[in-house]
Amino acid sequence: MEKTLSIIKPDAVKKGVIGKIIDRFESNNLRVAGMKKIQLSRADAEAFYAVHKERGFFGELVDFMISGPVVVIALEGEDAMTKNRELMGATNPKEAKPGTIRADFADSIDANAVHGSDSVENAAVEIAFFFSQRELS
Numbered sequence: 231m232e233k234t235l236s237i238i239k240p241d242a243v244k245k246g247v248i249g250k251i252i253d254r255f256e257s258n259n260l261r262v263a264g265m266k267k268i269q270l271s272r273a274d275a276e277a278f279y280a281v282h283k284e285r286g287f288f289g290e291l292v293d294f295m296i297s298g299p300v301v302v303i304a305l306e307g308e309d310a311m312t313k314n315r316e317l318m319g320a321t322n323p324k325e326a327k328p329g330t331i332r333a334d335f336a337d338s339i340d341a342n343a344v345h346g347s348d349s350v351e352n353a354a355v356e357i358a359f360f361f362s363q364r365e366l367s
């Protein structure tokens with residue numbers, strides 16, 4: 231069984247669609263292995279997105295990710311990483327296929343509702359960033 235990390239971003243938490251997004255996962259055979267609602271510090275967000283620190287959008291991305299609480303979720307299932315990315319849709323919601331989470335709940339490339347790990351290797355690193363072993367089952 232593969233694991234991946236999802237983050238329900240501040241825009242989607244503010245809209246009150248946490249449950250609707252989790253339903254997309256559970257209805258598509260992705261099980262919640264771990265979950266918590268947290269307020270990221272600036273240091274947390276900068277460390278989590280360190281790979282993007284040279285990109286022009288880094289500052290806005292960090293500001294956005296600390297603008298309110300997020301829900302971090304470790305998902306588990308067959309092909310969990312790829313399946314989650316299919317369910318999310320394209321990074322830019324204007325390009326996301328109808329029926330995807332971003333097409334249905336996101337407003338802009340910054341406020342794009344969800345994050346999903348982009349490889350199985352990164353998923354392991356990202357899950358370890360947020361969860362201790364005892365928080366995963």
Ligand code: AMP
Pocket residue numbers: 282287291321339340341342344345346
């Ligand atoms: P990720 O690719 O998921 O590691 O995270 C990058 C995040 O940065 C995306 O999910 C977007 O919310 C945000 N972002 C803002 N501008 C851009 C851009 N031009 N290209 C890619 N991501 C962007």
